[in-house]
Amino acid sequence: MTTLVRASNLSKRFGHVVALDGVDLEIPEGRIVGLIGPNGAGKTTALKALLGLTSFAGELEVMGLDPRRERHRIMQDVCFIADVAVLPRWLKVRQVLRVAEGLHPRFSPERAEKLLAASQVRLDSRVGQLSKGMVTQLHLALVMAIEAKLLVLDEPTIGLDILYRKDFYTTLLNDYFDEGRTILVTTHQVEEIEHILTDVLFINKGRIVLDESMEQIGERFAQVAVTPEQADAARDLNPLYEQDMFGRKIFLFQDRSPQQLSGLGETRVPGIADLFVAKMKGAAA
Amino acid sequence: MSVMTTLLKRETWEHRAILIAPTVFGGLFILVAILAAAGAIHVQIGDGGVDLRAMLSSMDGQQIAASMQMQLASVAVFLNVVMLLVVIFYLLDCLYAERKDRSILFWKSLPVSDLTVVGSKLLTATVVIPLVTAIVFLATAIGIYLIIGTLALFAGSGAVLAAGPGAILDTMTAALYGVIVQSLWYQPLYGWLLLVSAWAKRTVLLWAVLPLFAVTALERMVFGTGLFGHLLGERLTGVFPLAFRPATDHIVWEFHEGGANASLELVESLSQLMDPGAFLLSPGLWGGLVVGILLSGAAVWLRRYRDET
Numbered sequence: 001m002t003t004l005v006r007a008s009n010l011s012k013r014f015g016h017v018v019a020l021d022g023v024d025l026e027i028p029e030g031r032i033v034g035l036i037g038p039n040g041a042g043k044t045t046a047l048k049a050l051l052g053l054t055s056f057a058g059e060l061e062v063m064g065l066d067p068r069r070e071r072h073r074i075m076q077d078v079c080f081i082a083d084v085a086v087l088p089r090w091l092k093v094r095q096v097l098r099v100a101e102g103l104h105p106r107f108s109p110e111r112a113e114k115l116l117a118a119s120q121v122r123l124d125s126r127v128g129q130l131s132k133g134m135v136t137q138l139h140l141a142l143v144m145a146i147e148a149k150l151l152v153l154d155e156p157t158i159g160l161d162i163l164y165r166k167d168f169y170t171t172l173l174n175d176y177f178d179e180g181r182t183i184l185v186t187t188h189q190v191e192e193i194e195h196i197l198t199d200v201l202f203i204n205k206g207r208i209v210l211d212e213s214m215e216q217i218g219e220r221f222a223q224v225a226v227t228p229e230q231a232d233a234a235r236d237l238n239p240l241y242e243q244d245m246f247g248r249k250i251f252l253f254q255d256r257s258p259q260q261l262s263g264l265g266e267t268r269v270p271g272i273a274d275l276f277v278a279k280m281k282g283a284a285a
Numbered sequence: 286m287s288v289m290t291t292l293l294k295r296e297t298w299e300h301r302a303i304l305i306a307p308t309v310f311g312g313l314f315i316l317v318a319i320l321a322a323a324g325a326i327h328v329q330i331g332d333g334g335v336d337l338r339a340m341l342s343s344m345d346g347q348q349i350a351a352s353m354q355m356q357l358a359s360v361a362v363f364l365n366v367v368m369l370l371v372v373i374f375y376l377l378d379c380l381y382a383e384r385k386d387r388s389i390l391f392w393k394s395l396p397v398s399d400l401t402v403v404g405s406k407l408l409t410a411t412v413v414i415p416l417v418t419a420i421v422f423l424a425t426a427i428g429i430y431l432i433i434g435t436l437a438l439f440a441g442s443g444a445v446l447a448a449g450p451g452a453i454l455d456t457m458t459a460a461l462y463g464v465i466v467q468s469l470w471y472q473p474l475y476g477w478l479l480l481v482s483a484w485a486k487r488t489v490l491l492w493a494v495l496p497l498f499a500v501t502a503l504e505r506m507v508f509g510t511g512l513f514g515h516l517l518g519e520r521l522t523g524v525f526p527l528a529f530r531p532a533t534d535h536i537v538w539e540f541h542e543g544g545a546n547a548s549l550e551l552v553e554s555l556s557q558l559m560d561p562g563a564f565l566l567s568p569g570l571w572g573g574l575v576v577g578i579l580l581s582g583a584a585v586w587l588r589r590y591r592d593e594t
Contacts, residue, residue: 053393054592071589075396082390088299089386095298102291103395 002029004150004182005050009058012045012206019045020056021206027199029149030179031213034193035186036276037203043186046203047154051080063149076105079148081139081156089128093121093138100142112145133164140168144176151176153185157192165189169196190273200272202279209279222253223270224261234264241278252278288397292405293413300378303409306371307364307418311425314360318429322436340540341442348538350448350455351551353433357426357456358555364425365463368418372410372471376478377489379406380588399589403479407581410475415464422460426453459555463525466564470524473573476580483587519569528564 005027012020019042027033037043048054050062052071060067062074087096093116100107116123119137121130130138136157143151157165173196177183187193200217202210212220226234231249235242237260239251252270253261261267270278297303325337344352380403383389392402430449437445478493485492501514532552540547552558564570 048592051393055590072396072398075394078394080390080394082387082394086387086390088383088388088391090299092298095295099291099295100395102294103288103397105396 003027004029004063005184006061007046007050007059010046010049010060011057012042012049012054018206020049022058023203023206023208025201025208025211027182027184029182031198032173032177032183032185032196033199033201034190034197034272035184035201035203036188036190036272037186038280039188041203042206043203044154045206047152047184047186051075051078051152077149078152079143079146079150080152080154081143082154087127087135087139089126091127092123093125093127093130094123096127096138096142097123100146104146106147107142108145108147112141115141115144132160136160136164136168140171144171149180149182151181151183153183155187156185157187157189165192169193172196190276191271194272197272200275202276204280210275217272217275218269220255221270221275222256222258222261222267223274224251224253224264224267225249226251226265230264237261237264241274241281250274288401289405289408292397292402293409296375296379296405296409296413299382300375300409302371303375303414304417306367307421310364310367311421314363314425315428315432318432322432325436337437337440338442341437341440341444343540344444344538346444346448347553348536348551349444350452351536351553352538352549353430353445353448353452354456354555355549355551356433357429357452358459360425360429361422361456361460361463364418364422365460365467368414368464369467371418372414372475373478375414376406376410376475377482377493379409380479380482380584381485381489400585403483403581403585403588407475407479411468411472415468419457419461419464423453423457426456455554455556459559462528462556462559462561466528466561467524469570470520470528470573472577473580474520474577476577476584479584480580480587483584483591520573523569527567527569528560529558530560530563532558 003026005025007026008024010020010023010025011018021042023042023046035043035046045054049056049060050067052067052074055068063077065074067074091099097109097112100112101109113123116138119134119141121134121138121141125134127135127138139156157168160168169192172183185193185197197214199213200210201208221240224234225245225248227248231242234249234251237251237253237256240254241252243250251264252274258267341349383392430445430453434446434449437443481489481493497517501511501517504510504513534553535550536553538547538549538551
């Protein structure tokens with residue numbers, strides 16, 4: 001399997017603030033990776049580093065190229081959406097397509113027009129006149145008409161209605177993603193991307209605190225709802241995190257065998273959001 | 286479409302003043318010519334104060350051509366001022382607007398180098414806007430020629446129609462030469478405006494002007510000299526005295542009849558005044574180009590490595 005992105009000891013500071021603190025990561029081809037972290041954790045800085053939009057220390061390779069020196073070559077195989085609000089408002093939709101056609105060698109205007117024909121977006125409208133939902137549709141059409149190896153999304157649905165947010169990810173998964181494509185997405189709205197991810201990267205204070213595939217998460221992490229009487233027995237197993245819910249204690253365990261947990265209650269795989277809270281709070285404790 | 290063509294098109298889509306401003310003023314000149322022609326006809330029929338026929342017959346072909354050149358040259362000079370204003374405001378806005386509305390993130394998501402992008406903006410200021418202005422001038426000149434030529438024909442003289450094409454060609458040559466020498470001579474100023482546009486967080490116009498005054502004042506206070514101010518003045522006003530030589534021969538036309546008295550000193554041919562040799566040999570041109578490249582290069586560097594979003 002080809003590795004698209006390889007970073008080792010990636011670091012970046014703004015004055016005294018450490019944005020990235022020795023990040024190591026690898027992103028193989030054909031995955032949908034969620035880079036998840038609280039605000040200010042370093043998500044956007046990491047993305048910007050690999051898109052060549054910011055300086056950094058350490059090693060970083062994107063498709064074998066150095067983003068510091070070969071940015072515009074990398075961008076031939078990368079499609080990047082910062083958030084949907086950055087399309088120039090003065091452009092007409094038709095002109096957006098012309099620009100993409102003229103500037104991106106892997107853009108297919110026919111495909112984009114076909115996709116837009118199925119949407120509410122009219123080719124003669126100016127971007128500034130479109131509703132947020134329509135701008136999202138336009139942006140999606142652009143993305144899906146570019147044959148990119150790596151799609152980078154930085155909080156792509158920020159400011160969108162929940163209806164459009166769901167549409168955005170569903171379309172991406174159904175009509176865009178295949179084995180040849182890789183998607184790297186950051187968000188702090190974990191729930192809305194949970195079901196499409198194949199891999200999860202948690203980042204906090206500039207450090208990667210979790211780097212697992214979804215299968216591994218299912219194997220390594222377990223959540224158990226325990227009656228208060230059994231809480232101490234559960235605590236003996238050294239849980240990652242505990243919380244109260246409806247008169248029960250919810251414990252989250254890492255690397256405990258099913259046999260160890262079976263006596264406590266019903267186990268299930270934790271949601272990414274719960275795991276995220278556990279990891280972040282656990283790290284703080 | 287090639288990358289550069291697309292980028293240049295994009296500039297005219299964003300900055301519509303590039304096409305609109307010269308066209309509007311060219312159109313105004315045509316309108317003025319039409320109104321003047323209508324006025325002249327009216328005067329003829331009404332009180333007959335100035336006899337157009339007598340006026341025209343007092344001029345020979347050379348005088349008619351020279352006076353047409355003078356009229357067209359005044360149109361060219363006016364459009365030239367419009368062009369410079371369009372260029373200045375375009376350059377100040379071109380790298381600033383994309384940062385202000387954050388669309389720079391969209392442009393940076395496309396596989397085009399910052400050198401190419403900034404290059405397209407400098408090319409727009411240096412070539413596209415002057416070219417648009419030159420084309421508008423040509424169209425305006427032809428329009429004025431047809432209006433005045435037709436008017437003269439009604440007054441019984443075909444001399445204006447006959448002299449026109451030569452006069453237009455000659456003025457057009459001088460005007461084209463004029464915009465080319467300006468584009469080259471002003472490169473350091475254009476580079477400076479690009480740099481300010483790539484750098485300033487707000488009030489670009491202020492940032493473009495204030496440092497120039499500040500450096501001039503500082504130099505006077507610290508060294509008691511005025512070198513920077515002198516260089517700046519030379520840069521702003523020095524191009525035409527350098528690139529054109531003063532006219533030596535004049536064609537004089539005098540007209541006295543009834544209450545009308547006119548006396549004009551005309552230049553036979555504007556294009557004969559062009560002095561490309563002196564311009565190309567001036568150290569100011571080459572020194573300015575070097576400074577211009579450095580300043581534009583700094584703008585490219587800023588757009589590439591600045592991280593503020």
